[in-house]
Amino acid sequence: xxxxxxxxxxxxxxxxxxxxxxxxxxxxxxxxxxxxxxxxxxxxxxxxxxxxxxxxxxxxxxxxxxxxxxxxxxxxxxxxxxxxxxxxxxxxxxxxxxxxxxxxxxxxxxxxxxxxxx
Numbered sequence: 001x002x003x004x005x006x007x008x009x010x011x012x013x014x015x016x017x018x019x020x021x022x023x024x025x026x027x028x029x030x031x032x033x034x035x036x037x038x039x040x041x042x043x044x045x046x047x048x049x050x051x052x053x054x055x056x057x058x059x060x061x062x063x064x065x066x067x068x069x070x071x072x073x074x075x076x077x078x079x080x081x082x083x084x085x086x087x088x089x090x091x092x093x094x095x096x097x098x099x100x101x102x103x104x105x106x107x108x109x110x111x112x113x114x115x116x117x118x
Contacts, residue, residue: 002118003027003044004111007037007051007063008081017050020104021111025118034058038066041073047115050107053082061088068092077114 004026006017011032018028029044031037034051035058041049049067051060058066060080067073068091077094080087087097098110 001025001027002047002115003029004048004050004115005029005031005037005041005046007031007034007049007055007060009033009052009055013052017107020107024108024111026111034060034063034066037063041067041076042070045073046076048111049076049078050111051078051080053080053084053088061090064090064092064095068095079110079114 004021006014006028008014009032014030018030021028029040031040033055051063053060064078064080067076067078075094078092079096079098080090081098081100081102083100
């Protein structure tokens with residue numbers, strides 16, 4: 001089963017995305033900031049990381065930088081989500097930016113485009 005790590009400091013968003021992705025057949029784990037997400041990804045590498053940008057302790061852009069710097073995780077695709085008007089520069093070969101609010105259909109399409117169906 002394909003595993004997705006969802007990272008956001010808003011519990012409602014984490015819960016919603018997890019339910020949506022689980023209904024699509026993916027295995028989902030969650031983290032509330034970049035630091036715990038990085039630890040989780042290192043101990044159990046996911047097929048995909050979906051992360052918010054603005055979070056405490058370590059933001060999504062720094063998380064992406066850390067993932068890209070890791071030999072074990074550099075090939076894991078990442079979706080960075082934010083309500084920000086402008087996408088940040090992402091130092092990662094497999095990272096995409098998506099603007100919030102993202103519809104459930106758009107999220108599922110993005111996931112399937114990166115890692116295929118569950």
